[in-house]
Amino acid sequence: MASTEKTKRSLAKQCPQCSQALPEGERPSSYPFCCERCQLIDLGQWLDGGYGIPGEPCGDIDPGDEA
Numbered sequence: 001m002a003s004t005e006k007t008k009r010s011l012a013k014q015c016p017q018c019s020q021a022l023p024e025g026e027r028p029s030s031y032p033f034c035c036e037r038c039q040l041i042d043l044g045q046w047l048d049g050g051y052g053i054p055g056e057p058c059g060d061i062d063p064g065d066e067a
């Protein structure tokens with residue numbers, strides 16, 4: 001029996017940022033983005049989008065007072 005027919009789903013994996021087709025079988029460190037740049041761009045948009053980051057740095061962290 002020759003299994004010539006591959007049930008290959010058309011998983012259109014593409015970069016959500018630039019819509020560029022991602023290499024199949026290969027997952028870059030920037031996955032699901034095609035490259036690091038797209039990842040950064042998306043991240044930037046995400047940060048700049050609705051999520052307002054509080055500008056108050058919580059650097060004063062107590063080591064923990066044992067009660």
Ligand SMILES: [Zn+2]
Pocket residue numbers: 015016017018019020033034035038
């Ligand atoms: Zn991309």
